[in-house]
Each structure stands twice: as structure tokens, then as C-alpha cells.
Amino acid sequence: MKKLVMIGNGMAGVRTIEEILKLSPNQFEITIFGQEPHPNYNRIKLSNILQGDASFEEIIINPLDWYKENNIQLFTGESVNKIDTERKFVTTDQGREVEYDDLIIATGSNSFILPIPGADKMGVTGFRDINDCEMMIKSAEEYKKAVVIGGGLLGLEAARGLLNLGMKVDVVHLMPSLMERQLDPIASSLLKAELESQGMRFLMENETVEIIGDERVAGLRFKDGSFARADLVVMAIGIKSNTSVARDSGIYVNRGIVVNDFMETSAPNVYAVGECAEHREIVYGLVAPLYEQGKVLAERICGKEAAPYEGSVTGTQLKIAGVDLYSAGEIFEDGTTKSIMVYNEFEGIYKRVLIRDNRVVGIVLYGDTKDSTRLFRMLSKKEDITGVSIFESQCSAEGGGGDIASMPNDELVCGCNGVTKGAIVEAIKTQGLTTLDQVSHCTNAGRSCGRCKPMVNDILAYTLGDQFDAAAAQKTSICGCTTISREELIAEIKEKGLSSVKEVMNVLEWNNEEGCTKCRPAINYYLGMIHMDEYKDDRDSRLVNEKMHANIQKDGTYSVVPRMYGGVTTAADLKKIAEVAEKYEVPLVKLTGGQRIGLFGVKKEDLPSMWKELDMPSGYAYGKTLRTVKTCVGAQFCRYGTQDSMSLGIELEKKFERLDTPHKVKMGVSACPRNCSEAGIKDIGFVGIDGGWEIYIAGNGGVDLRAGDLLATVKTEAEVMEMTGAYLQYYRENANYLERTSKWVERVGLEHVKEVLANEETRKALNERMDQTLKKYIEPWNEAIESESIKDKYYAVHTVKAGE
């Protein structure tokens, strides 16, 4: 396979990789380096984070799992600082060297920081990444007064965010009107009036010459000698392509890394895409053109016949509540243009379209932007507008539907991702889509700035006609096979007494008769949770590891991890493990992360006989269930120990082993706060103190590292068992399938969980349901050994007998 390396893990680069995977999933071994310690997130939505209506989680576009699923080697928090274009390898700041056959530079840009005295003081920042955002949010907790330098798109969005965070905000602007590159003076003054009424203060026509203060910024000095006080300064005067790696490696750089119409740089097999690239002397700073570049580059790299990239016309809008604004193309009249204008000062609506030679060449809309997609189509397609009415009659009586019907199929609906109405309608029809989520997933529409979502929703409504269910379209369904959510599913199962996976899918009219890998395991779990000991598990609705009771390894072999309660074993058991490992020539014997022994690389057909010879219960190292209880040595031997951690750990593991849970659950028990079992990063952790136990919940030692929160301090081991049973059962009944305890507790809140579990009656009821559920489990390895049909169906290798 060819080696493809990408420098930069941002929006344009990762989109290019998505396009490449679509065209040719098996052609490349892909490695990505990203300076930021995160997977690819939606930078556009940083404004929404600052304005308080999105969390970082929500703006991640490609979660770490996506990289894993696509076999992409990702190095975050690591930057490339040298490219050897002769010998074709890159070197990182951590000294790593990686060879490439093809290299993509997608390093984006940096905030432009004014080169004035004091610009390096604490409290001065750009607005580019999540780090900047966090710094601003933190400053707002401590300080009162912010100054934003720059009255463009970024500056105004930053200023709005800081207002939301409770700061007083001044915006300093060099020019006499705001967003002067996108708006004409009338639109600009309407915008200014609106923002002033929202509480922004403007210092127009001011040039900042110095930032003053001791260590931290205290204010700004302007060219005319005046001052403004500030505890926080945000510089949003522009961006500067991030070209240093390319330049230092001898690649031709002007304002950006210079590329041709196929995104090729001056060095062979090295490409550039995104804000770092300069194409026909233009560096773009909006995602739409960058995604177009990505498409062309993907085709080129995959060796497909690619149409050249010939540049883009872009449209701008501002993401501030209460401001509806759109601009594209030229702004100012010259001798050869004519304007068509609507100006309704009373309602604050202003529209102006610039026409040259019967064609639209510029658009400014303020207060009402519903014509924007239609006008932008006319502009970008250079349509002749003779006889066409530019602004639709003001009072079109029908609502959304009518507009959609009259919209031509090639009209662009999602500007960011270049998706037309036709493409959306076709996806809805051919793939049976019914929710906004599904449409976004299939077509990319709405995956960037999100402004097209209302329109996509209208198209969905129009295309589905009577079948459209407004409420259903908005919510997040379990998977593409249905529109119902988890809550509805649970309610329906209880209400209608549904008792099998098949029945659920039938009665609730799944559009995919036998479901998929998302819904079937989830339904199976929910049924088991609701019907406790009455439900017969549907083994074929479980995914491979749980179905086989062994972890599948990357080469199709399996691993065997027997229980070793509390990590405590005996010489006799060790001998047995050793003998089995020898007899079956197990390629790897290793201590797992969970204090037990794993035998790796086992053939499927050897599983039952190995289990039999081991004669030990399954350790469930593969399941959505209790994995292990790690324990420290504790009071039996350790001089610091205040409690018997090994006994408690063993008791917990024996009680809760095999229990189905929404996701895996790990526990740790330590006998003193030195915490040798690392109980602080477990789903449930127990720490012995003088005269009792502390119970920590929602810790996680995996991808989302999180320290546990103290749930309760109790005196006896009986109380530990009671609290743990109640907590686990509450998690089982309320979390979404595949939601770890850490995520779940963050979602519902620690206080809420504490409140529920404070009630003794509630705890008692939860424990009763837990105990009833626990009755149903039988040891799965033993079951397999004893059942010919299980052995035959899941573990046998087949020989054929000629037909009787």
C-alpha cells in the first residue's frame, strides 16, 4: 500500500481524507499529524462555544473512533517541523521520522497578531482554536473588561461571545464601517446599530499602537494618544497562512503555499490544501472553497481523472443571534454596475444586488436572507437575469413548502459542503431517510456551520410529504433503521410488553426488517434490563466478542482471559494456565491491564476445549459488563492498609460478574488513600479509610481520562454492597446503551445521582431489581462446553459428508 502522510488535522485536511476514503478505501496507509491535542473539530463552531450554545464534545466532527475504524494512524499534540522532499520523509518535534509516497500539507493558518509593543502580555490572545476559547472563558470568570481589535466577522463573533460571558466589550476598528470588505455602508450601519443595542461599544477609526500593563494587560493606547482599559484583548484582525514547515523545507511559498489547479506544490508528490494554500494568488478563509479543493485533491491523489480547481466565489454570513446577514461577490458600484435595492428602514431590512451586463455580481442582504441561496446560484452560475424577478414577491402565502417546490434541483442548499437540493432529495428517496441527522450523515449537508439545517429540514418535509413527522425528524434516533429514540423504545417495550428483538422491530415498524449492528445489540440490552430474569438473551444480536465469549484479535484469532477474582490466584491455578498455554501452543501469555492473565492468539475451534481444561469461569474481558475488580494487597499484608481490600474486591466481583451493563464497568478497591489499585479512575472505586470506605464513581482511565467523584462515605462492607448495587442498577436503567458511567454521570449530573441514591426506599427497590436480574446468569464457557448445539454453531470447523 502507498503511504500517505498529512500534516495538520483540521477541517480541510480531514475532509480531503474522507473524500479519498470514499474514492479508494484500500489504496493508502494513512498517517496524520496534528499539533492540537484533539481529533478534528468544527472550528466554525468555536463562536458557538464562546456564545455558550455548544460544548466541545458537540463540535467534534471526526471522533477518535473514526480514525480507528478507518485505520488511520493519528498523532495528536505532535507537529511536523521538517519535510525532506528528496528522500521523502517528515520529521516531527518529537523526533519521529515517517516516510511518505504522497504528502498533504493542511496546516491552516494562525491568528494575525499585531506586531506592537506589549502584544506578548498575559491576557492577549487570537481567536483560532479551542485553547483561545478556553482562555477567554476563563478570563471572563475573573475579569470584567474586554477589548476586541477588529470589526470583521471573527471580531464581532468573539465580541458577542464575550458579552454572553458577562464581560463589558469594546470593539476597536481601524475603518469607519464594520465588515467593510463584505458590507456596504448602509448594511454596515444597520449592523452597528443592532450590535450596539445588544450592548457592544465601538471605537471606530482607531489604530492600536501599544498594549500596556505589567505582566497582564491593563489597557490599549491608540495612535491619537487616547486610551482604553482592558483585562483581556482579543486580536481578530485577520489570519496568516501557516507556511513555516513548507518554507523551511524549500517548498515555494508566497502568501500561502503556492499550488496549481490540482493542489500540487513545487515539490513532487507534495500537495497543499486549505487555508495554508494559495491558489491563483488567493488564500481562502472559509470552508466551502477549501472543501472543493479537497475534492479535487482527493481525485488527483487517487489517480482519478480530476477536473481542475479553478477558484471559488464565496458567500459570508455572521453567526450572531438577532443578526441575519449575507454577502457575496462585489460590494461597491463602479461605472459599469447597476443596483437593485430594497430598503425597509422600519423593519430593518436592506437588500442590494449589483448587476453588470445582465448578471448578478454582488449581493448584500440584511435582516432577511431567505433569497441568499437563489441569488448566490445566479451569481456563481452567471445566469442571465433579463426578465427574472430578483426579489420574490414579498408576500408568498404558502410557507416553506412552496419555496421548496419552486427551487431548482441544482440550487445550492449547503454552501459549506456544496450540496444541492437535488442531491438531498435523491438521498432521501433512494436511501429512505427520515431525519435531519441521517440526511447530514449521508450528504454532508449541515455538517459545518449549520445554517442550512432549517432549509434541509424543509426539503425533508417537502420530499416526504405526509410521511414527514416533524418531531421525529429533529430528535436523535437509535440508528438509521428507525426514527424512535431510546426513551420511546423503553416506553414502548414496557407499554406493549414486547419481549423479543424481532417483536420490537416488527411492532415498532423498523424500516430495516432485521436491524443493524447499532440497534440489535441495544434492543437486546434494553429487553434484558426491563424483563430482568424473564428475558431469553438473543445471542445472534450480540456483536462478535460477546457472541463468541472471547475477544476477536486483528488476525481473526481469539483471546482467553479467565476470571481471577480480585487479581488473587493460586499456584495450582497458575500451573493449570501454564499447561493449557503449552498444550495449545498459545503464542502470547500476558498479564492484562486488569490484574489477570490473558492467553492471546487462540484458534476459534480450540476455545471450548481450552475452557474445559482450564475449568475456570470466563473473565468477560470482552463484554459490556463488569470486567475486573482490581485490588491492592491491603490490610492482610500492607503496613498502611486500614481495610481488607482483597476480600471486598472478591466479594464485589463474585456478586456482579456477568451482569449486562450499558457499557463495560471496571472497579478498583484500595485499602488506603495511596490507592495502589488506581480506584480513582474506575467506574466505581473504593478507598479504605479509618473506620470505613469512600465510594468514588464515574472515573475513567481510557480515552476520556476522568477522575472519579466521591459519591458517599460508608462504614461497613454491607453498606458498600448496598450502595454499589443501587448505583449500578440506576446506571443500567437510565444510561444509553454504549454510554460509559463517566459520560452518563456528566450528562445527568453528580448531584442528581446523589439525590436519588440518598433515599433508602429507592435504594432498596433498585437492589431488589438488581438481585432479580442477577439470578438469570449462567457461566457461558461452561454452557458452551456442555452444549453440542452451541459448540457446533459457534466454534466448529466443518467437514462435508456426501449426501444421504
Next chain:
Amino acid sequence: MITTKTMTLAANYSDLPVRAGYAVNINDIEIALFKVTNGRVYAIENHSPHPKGGVLTEGLVSGEYVYCPVYDWKISLVDGKVQAPDTGQVKTFQVEVEGDNVYIII
């Protein structure tokens, strides 16, 4: 041009579990048989087209599709095509059922 096809006995119909895979090795080709809910039997090469893919017999079966157990690609048992957004194709084999004998035509 004349091509010869061989009918090879692959399994007994009654031995095939419903909605699960069944691996057989014929002429050194690993083949996965699937008996789906409607009783029909399909045969495809027992190897996921994913670059790091492994066997398909252990995948979840839904209607006339199987999901790659390791990478979750959805693969048609009828024509072997990988479903969007992923792409690729697995080799399929024609199946004949006569009485309790399941033959594969290679």
C-alpha cells in the same frame, strides 16, 4: 470459450444455522455460507474486503446482509457489494440446494 464449472458439495442444509455464518474450505478457498431468515443460502468468500479485515462468518446477519465483525462494514450477501459509505466487494459463489445437499458452483 468454454469454461468448466464444478459443483462441489459444501454442507448439509439441515446443519446450517439460521442467521449465522458457517465456514467451509473448498479447494483452499475459505467460503462462508449464510442461511438467512427466509431460508435461502448464500456463499461468499470468508474474508472482509476491509484492508485489515478478517473472517465474515462471525458477523451479525440482518436480512440479506452481513456486517464485518471487526470493522462493521455492511456487505450484501447477494452480490458481495459493500454498502455506502464504504466501498469494495467480496467474491460471491452460486449456490444450489438439492434435498439436504448444499452445492457451491466454482
